[in-house]
Structures are given as structure tokens and as C-alpha cells.
Amino acid sequence: xxxxxxxxxxxxxxxxxxxxxxxxxxxxxxxxxxxxxxxxxxxxxxxxxxxxxxxxxxxxxxxxxxxxxxxxxxxxxxxxxxxxxxxxxxxxxxxxxxxxxxxxxxxxxxxxxxxxxxxxxxxxxxxxx
Amino acid sequence: xxxxxxxxxxxxxxxxxxxxxxxxxxxxxxxxxxxxxxxxxxxxxxxxxxxxxxxxxxxxxxxxxxxxxxxxxxxxxxxxxxxxxxxxxxxxxxxxxxxxxxxxxxxxxxxxxxxxxxxxxxxxxxxxxxxxxxxxxxxxxxxxxxxxxxxxxxxxxxxxxxxxxxxxxxxxxxxxxxxxxxxxxxxxxxxxxxxxxxxxxxxxxxxxxxxxxxxxxxxxxxxxxxxxxxxxxxxxxxxxxxxxxxxxxxxxxxxxxxxxxxxxxxxxxxxxxxxxxxx
Numbered sequence: 001x002x003x004x005x006x007x008x009x010x011x012x013x014x015x016x017x018x019x020x021x022x023x024x025x026x027x028x029x030x031x032x033x034x035x036x037x038x039x040x041x042x043x044x045x046x047x048x049x050x051x052x053x054x055x056x057x058x059x060x061x062x063x064x065x066x067x068x069x070x071x072x073x074x075x076x077x078x079x080x081x082x083x084x085x086x087x088x089x090x091x092x093x094x095x096x097x098x099x100x101x102x103x104x105x106x107x108x109x110x111x112x113x114x115x116x117x118x119x120x121x122x123x124x125x126x127x128x129x
Numbered sequence: 130x131x132x133x134x135x136x137x138x139x140x141x142x143x144x145x146x147x148x149x150x151x152x153x154x155x156x157x158x159x160x161x162x163x164x165x166x167x168x169x170x171x172x173x174x175x176x177x178x179x180x181x182x183x184x185x186x187x188x189x190x191x192x193x194x195x196x197x198x199x200x201x202x203x204x205x206x207x208x209x210x211x212x213x214x215x216x217x218x219x220x221x222x223x224x225x226x227x228x229x230x231x232x233x234x235x236x237x238x239x240x241x242x243x244x245x246x247x248x249x250x251x252x253x254x255x256x257x258x259x260x261x262x263x264x265x266x267x268x269x270x271x272x273x274x275x276x277x278x279x280x281x282x283x284x285x286x287x288x289x290x291x292x293x294x295x296x297x298x299x300x301x302x303x304x305x306x307x308x309x310x311x312x313x314x315x316x317x318x319x320x321x322x323x324x325x326x327x328x329x330x331x332x333x334x335x336x337x338x339x340x341x342x343x344x345x346x347x348x349x350x351x352x353x354x355x356x357x358x359x360x361x362x363x364x365x366x367x368x369x370x371x372x373x374x375x376x377x378x379x380x381x382x383x384x385x386x387x388x389x390x391x392x393x394x395x396x397x398x399x400x401x402x403x404x405x406x407x408x
Contacts, residue, residue, distance in 0.1 A: 006371065010406035013189045021366055028212040028359030035132040044357065046408050051225050054174055055351020062349065079355035083182055086362065087344045089189050095204060113207055116338070119214040124345045
């Protein structure tokens with residue numbers, strides 16, 4: 001039973017990475033057609049902009065603002081969705097480990113796994129500005 | 130340079146980085162940051178965002194293969210992840226307030242450390258069956274793994290020391306966007322006396338979760354740029370895949386030595402450019 005869960009987790013990781021890779025690649029191709037910047041290196045060049053004012057357009061920073069732009073077939077937003085799938089993959093893996101520990105009736109490790117999840121979740125909520 | 134050309138060149142560089150990362154075991158992040166900053170003049174902060182995404186991709190891709198072999202110790206990984214995720218959150222927050230000059234300096238030191246660790250000989254004649262410490266027993270961290278000579282049992286030592294080193298690994302991961310696999314392996318292999326094979330695979334399992342914890346913050350702060358993310362993620366994954374196919378046939382020892390020398394000079398160059406404000 002334990003082995004089954006582990007194999008399942010292995011498959012989940014691979015599918016997650018493949019899905020993310022596919023979405024990112026699709027987004028990348030769309031993005032290349034949509035972007036008409038003639039000197040892209042200037043946009044990324046090292047600068048003295050303070051950390052608070054630095055970064056990509058604001059709509060590309062959160063799932064809630066990325067999703068509406070997907071319908072408009074915005075390449076950059078599609079790439080960010082792929083990145084979010086990638087970030088979610090190991091987090092979902094932790095959720096599956098918790099389930100595996102429940103099946104094994106190892107409640108100490110159910111608790112430890114939930115602590116890890118809570119840290120990541122708290123981070124997600126507190127990180128919001 | 131227009132977007133298409135830039136993406137294609139970056140894609141090529143990323144394949145190379147993923148390939149080298151897989152062959153030497155240093156991971157993608159360590160290679161991506163110098164590639165972007167020194168090679169393309171990209172701002173350190175965007176480079177860290179891209180490296181973080183790379184770390185997650187290469188970790189998840191490789192972990193799928195490792196779990197099958199039954200070497201990863203999920204309990205050790207999960208317990209120590211409390212330390213690494215806490216550290217990662219701290220690191221990601223510190224990064225928001227720290228001048229990038231210092232980040233470049235710290236990155237240089239970590240690079241040198243990783244380079245030295247990757248050429249070091251593994252101490253394999255250690256007796257793993259010596260009684261471990263009480264905390265390890267209480268947390269059920271002791272385990273076993275298959276080798277050519279049969280199942281080898283091992284006991285875990287110095288759990289507190291390993292935990293502290295893992296917190297540091299987490300901080301560096303959140304601060305620099307790398308997986309800090311070298312430090313994770315040091316914590317498990319040297320401090321906790323866990324067999325090298327178990328240490329490396331369990332470390333890889335942990336890298337993805339640690340990086341995901343800080344990636345959330347970097348995404349919200351806008352350090353993850355889509356134009357850099359797509360050629361880097363796809364390229365590094367492709368390169369790592371090719372690398373893992375060649376790995377069993379290659380003479381890795383000499384390659385590691387050569388690569389470590391290159392990494393060493395990259396590290397010095399990162400430190401110099403960081404201090405003179407060019408990154």
C-alpha cells in the first residue's frame with residue numbers, strides 16, 4: 001500500500017512538471033509573437049531601482065489577476081500560469097505525503113507534514129503585500 | 130536584441146546549464162544565476178526569480194525517478210522540511226530588504242562552497258549501524274536502503290545539528306533562489322551520518338518544497354519574469370533530461386573537477402561585479 005502511494009506520488013511529480021512545461025512553452029510561443037520590444041536586454045539590465053518598486057507588471061504577480069488575462073490569450077499570463085503549476089507541484093506532493101501517513105496511521109508524521117503545509121500556506125497569505 | 134533572438138539564445142544557454150547541473154549534481158539554480166547575470170547582464174533579482182523556478186523544475190523532474198528506487202527517506206525529508214521551509218521564508222523576506230550587492234557576495238561564497246563539495250571524495254566506509262541519538266529514534270528517522278550487497282540499515286545521529294544546518298540551507302535557498310543541495314547533503318551526510326545515496330536523493334526531494342515556499346513570495350513581489358522563465362524552465366528541463374541519459378556512461382570525475390574550477394572563477398567574478406555594483 002505504501003509503495004503504491006509512493007509510485008503515485010512519483011507519477012504526480014512527473015505529470016506536474018510535464019504539464020507546466022507544456023503550458024510554459026505554449027505561453028512562450030504566444031509571448032514571442034505578441035512582444036515587439038526591439039531591445040529586450042535593456043528591460044532586464046541591472047538597475048538601481050529599489051526592491052519595493054522593482055519587478056514585473058502587477059497583474060503578473062497573482063493568480064486572481066493572471067486568470068482573466070488568460071482568456072485574452074496573453075502570452076505572459078499563460079507563462080505565469082505554467083510557473084504557478086510548477087510551484088504547486090511539490091506543495092501538492094506534500095499533501096499526498098500527509099494522506100500516505102494517514103493510511104499508515106502514523107499520526108506523528110501526519111502532524112509534521114501539516115506543520116510544513118501550514119508554513120507554506122501562511123507564507124502565501126502573509127506574503128500578500 | 131529582439132525578443133525572439135534573446136529567447137532562443139537563452140534557451141540554448143539553459144539547455145547547457147541543465148546538462149551541466151545534472152552531470153555534476155550541482156543543480157540548475159547554481160548555473161542559471163551566473164549565466165543570466167554575467168552572461169546576459171540581467172539584474173540579480175530577476176536572475177534569482179528564474180533560478181528558483183529552475184530549482185523546482187529540476188528537483189521535481191529528478192524526484193520522480195528516485196522515489197521508484199525506494200532510497201528517499203520521506204520521514205527525514207518531511208521532518209527537516211520544517212527547518213528548510215521556515216528558513217526559506219526568512220530568507221525570502223530578508224532578500225526584500227537586503228541590497229543586492231550583499232546577495233551577490235553571499236552567492237559567491239555559496240558557489241565556492243558547492244564547487245569544493247562537488248569534487249570531494251565520499252566517505253563510504255562509515256559504519257552506519259552504530260546506535261543513533263534518542264531524538265532520531267523517537268522521530269522514527271532510522272531507515273534502510275537497498276544496495277548491491279543487500280539491504281543496509283542506518284541510524285541517524287546529531288538530529289539537532291542537522292536541523293540547524295537545514296535552517297541555514299533554507300535561508301540561503303530563500304535568499305539566493307538556489308536549491309542549496311550541497312549544504313543539505315552536508316547536513317545529512319556529514320552531521321547526521323546518513324548514507325550518501327540516501328542524503329542526495331532525500332535532499333533532492335526537499336529542494337522542490339523549500340524552493341516552492343520562497344517562490345510564492347518572489348512571484349508576489351514580481352521577481353519572476355515570464356520572458357525569462359519560459360526559455361529557462363523548458364531549456365533546463367531538456368538539458369537535465371539529456372544529462373541524466375548520458376550520466377551513467379560519462380566519466381563524471383574529470384568533468385566535475387573542470388566544472389568546479391569554472392564555478393570557482395564565476396564565483397569570484399560574481400563577487401567582484403556585485404561589489405562594484407554591476408549586477
